[in-house]
Amino acid sequence: SQQGEEDPQALSIQEGENATMNCSYKTSINNLQWYRQNSGRGLVHLILIRSNEREKHSGRLRVTLDTSKKSSSLLITASRAADTASYFCATMETGANNLFFGTGTRLTVIP
Amino acid sequence: GAGVSQSPRYKVAKRGQDVALRCDPISGHVSLFWYQQALGQGPEFLTYFQNEAQLDKSGLPSDRFFAERPEGSVSTLKIQRTQQEDSAVYLCASSPIAMSNQPQHFGDGTRLSIL
Numbered sequence: 001s002q003q004g005e006e007d008p009q010a011l012s013i014q015e016g017e018n019a020t021m022n023c024s025y026k027t028s029i030n031n032l033q034w035y036r037q038n039s040g041r042g043l044v045h046l047i048l049i050r051s052n053e054r055e056k057h058s059g060r061l062r063v064t065l066d067t068s069k070k071s072s073s074l075l076i077t078a079s080r081a082a083d084t085a086s087y088f089c090a091t092m093e094t095g096a097n098n099l100f101f102g103t104g105t106r107l108t109v110i111p
Numbered sequence: 112g113a114g115v116s117q118s119p120r121y122k123v124a125k126r127g128q129d130v131a132l133r134c135d136p137i138s139g140h141v142s143l144f145w146y147q148q149a150l151g152q153g154p155e156f157l158t159y160f161q162n163e164a165q166l167d168k169s170g171l172p173s174d175r176f177f178a179e180r181p182e183g184s185v186s187t188l189k190i191q192r193t194q195q196e197d198s199a200v201y202l203c204a205s206s207p208i209a210m211s212n213q214p215q216h217f218g219d220g221t222r223l224s225i226l
Contacts (some may be wrong), residue, residue, distance in 0.1 A: 031212050042202060042217035087151050098144055101153030
């Protein structure tokens with residue numbers, strides 16, 4: 001079963017705008033990861049945030065983690081048409097090695 | 112360098128047939144995972160190998176599903192007596208060491224369609 005829920009399910013923005021996606025999960029985690037998936041392709045790892053971290057940046061990406069609320073957010077700044085994809089959060093539970101994925105957010109960036 | 116390679120990319124089989132899906136992980140990667148992704152959903156965990164040892168198969172949906180990694184590199188996911196609900200994309204992922212704070216590297220998957 002899916003570990004988490006993502007919100008919104010779909011998001012459509014203009015190029016240059018920022019995109020924010022949210023993820024909620026249910027159990028105690030070791031880390032939370034965000035992945036991107038283009039249509040018909042595998043998942044590409046974007047960023048990993050550990051349970052003792054609150055915020056992490058990578059290029060145009062900013063991820064926050066609130067373990068008290070069991071939630072995370074992914075912000076993509078200055079979006080580009082090439083950012084169009086589905087974005088998934090995935091949690092790694094304490095003591096586990098596999099990932100539990102959310103339901104995904106489908107992002108469309110309009111040129 | 113070479114990423115995770117999966118073959119075939121597409122597989123069509125008739126209900127009741129057996130299928131075998133192959134995964135070539137990144138060379139030297141210790142951990143290997145199989146996931147099943149239904150249309151419009153996130154991937155769901157099937158099984159995990161550390162080298163040749165299958166340490167977790169809790170996600171395999173039935174005893175028709177079997178996975179192996181005999182030499183600790185290439186892995187095969189076999190589905191016997193396929194059913195229509197087995198139609199999905201099967202994703203393989205690998206990571207370099209057996210530690211939890213590691214990203215996973217995914218292949219492009221095998222899209223399985225059962226007629």
